[in-house]
Amino acid sequence: MxxxxxxxxxxxxxxxxxxxxxxxxxxxxxxxxxxxxxxLLIPVFxxxxxxxxxxxxxxxxxxxxxxxxxxxxxLLFLTSKSTVALVVGVIALALFAVRIRKATNPFVLPALxxxxxxxxxxxxxxxxxxxxxxxxxxxxxMLARVFGLTPAVSGLVLFPGALLAMLVSNRVGRLIDRxxxxxxxxxxxxxxxxxTVLLALTAVHSFYGLAAVYILTSISITSISSAVSNELSRxxxxxxxxxxxxxxxxLQFFSGAFAVAISGSAxxxxxxxxxxxxxxxxxxxxxxxxILTIVFAFIYRGYARKRTNAVATLV
Numbered sequence: 664m665x666x667x668x669x670x671x672x673x674x675x676x677x678x679x680x681x682x683x684x685x686x687x688x689x690x691x692x693x694x695x696x697x698x699x700x701x702x703l704l705i706p707v708f709x710x711x712x713x714x715x716x717x718x719x720x721x722x723x724x725x726x727x728x729x730x731x732x733x734x735x736x737x738l739l740f741l742t743s744k745s746t747v748a749l750v751v752g753v754i755a756l757a758l759f760a761v762r763i764r765k766a767t768n769p770f771v772l773p774a775l776x777x778x779x780x781x782x783x784x785x786x787x788x789x790x791x792x793x794x795x796x797x798x799x800x801x802x803x804x805m806l807a808r809v810f811g812l813t814p815a816v817s818g819l820v821l822f823p824g825a826l827l828a829m830l831v832s833n834r835v836g837r838l839i840d841r842x843x844x845x846x847x848x849x850x851x852x853x854x855x856x857x858x859t860v861l862l863a864l865t866a867v868h869s870f871y872g873l874a875a876v877y878i879l880t881s882i883s884i885t886s887i888s889s890a891v892s893n894e895l896s897r898x899x900x901x902x903x904x905x906x907x908x909x910x911x912x913x914l915q916f917f918s919g920a921f922a923v924a925i926s927g928s929a930x931x932x933x934x935x936x937x938x939x940x941x942x943x944x945x946x947x948x949x950x951x952x953x954i955l956t957i958v959f960a961f962i963y964r965g966y967a968r969k970r971t972n973a974v975a976t977l978v
Contacts, residue, residue, distance in 0.1 A: 678799070684815040726770030729759035734917050741924040771913075772906040780898060780970060783963035785911050787848065788891035789918045790956040791855060791884045794949050796919035797926045798862070798880065802873065804930075805942045810870045820874045824881035831882050839893055845964075847890035852960045855883040856953040863946040867939040887956070 685693050736752020739745050763769035775781055799821070806817040839847065858880040865872035892911075899907040926945055933941035 678818075682814070682818065684818065687814045721768045723762070723766050723768060723770035726759060726762045726766060729755045729762055730770060730913070733759055734920075738920055738924050741921070741928055771910050772903060775903065775907055775910055778903075780963065780966040781895070781907060783959055783966055784891060784894055784898065785914060786959040787852065787956055787963060788888055788911065789914050790952050790959060791852075791887040791891075792915045793918045793922040794855065794859065794880070794952050794956075795884045797922040797945070797949055797952075798877070800923045800926050801942060801945055802866075802877070805866065806870055806873075808938050809867055809942065812870065820870055821877060823874060824877035824879075827878050827882060831885065839890060844890040844894040844897075847886055848894065848960055848963065851883050851886045851890065852953070852956040855880065855887065855956055856950065858883055859946070859950045859953045863943065863950055866946055867943050 681697065682694060685691075685697065733752045733756035736748045736750075736755060739748035740752065759770075763771050763773045802821055803814065803817045806812040806820060807814065812820070858876055861876045862873065862880060865876055892908075895908060895911060896904060929945055929948070930941055933944060936944075
């Protein structure tokens with residue numbers, strides 16, 4: 664699992680480098696060409712993926728459409744201030760909540776929303792994901808508008824952090840196998856807080872400091888993501904693991920998109936302030952999210968302790 668997350672970390676790091684170079688030399692339209700090239704991998708997947716016996720099942724298409732409309736509506740409201748989008752999004756989410764309670768095979772198991780341990784554990788990973796996406800959205804703009812760097816150079820500034828996060832991921836996986844997820848869930852949120860505070864103190868003053876501190880931030884986010892995903896796979900029952908992991912990934916992507924949307928809107932709200940001050944305020948906002956990560960970690964440990972004691976009592 665850590666190996667897979669390391670590949671994702673490398674992708675997040677290569678994104679600004681490749682994307683910045685494409686935008687600078689070819690134009691932003693060519694970014695969609697890179698995305699389209701992934702279609703060429705489909706024949707490869709057909710060859711290497713194991714063949715499975717087809718089983719009859721069902722897919723909650725209505726639930727998928729409703730959750731898609733709901734999240735899209737909320738994001739459009741944040742970016743365009745469209746009241747219509749907000750109303751449509753809220754109604755769609757309300758209908759989604761009703762749908763998953765009545766459907767025979769719902770898009771998301773409603774029981775997951777009543778599992779406090781699952782929600783607390785997921786909140787740790789979601790908070791870290793929000794910081795990751797918000798910073799990757801803000802950093803290139805900060806490097807361009809504050810320090811005057813080109814898109815390609817801005818990507819190179821961020822790349823070392825992502826590369827080292829990928830290299831560390833394998834080591835993180837070994838630590839999880841040896842000591843379990845508890846140690847990482849106990850200490851890495853504090854490392855994330857420390858690194859975001861350093862970012863808030865240095866980012867707008869030196870892009871060298873930004874590059875150095877982002878290495879620590881990227882490593883802490885990767886460690887948290889590895890530990891949370893691994894712990895979720897252990898805590899969820901066999902009946903819930905598919906839906907539980909799917910919901911967690913859905914919330915991760917939505918939280919990342921939400922972080923980008925709110926960061927972009929916050930920049931617009933602060934257009935009257937000096938550029939350095941606006942970015943500084945947003946990074947301190949990331950510090951607040953890092954504090955929430957620590958709070959969620961404490962809550963999760965409390966629920967985990969209660970569940971362990973309950974199981975021991977039954978035995």
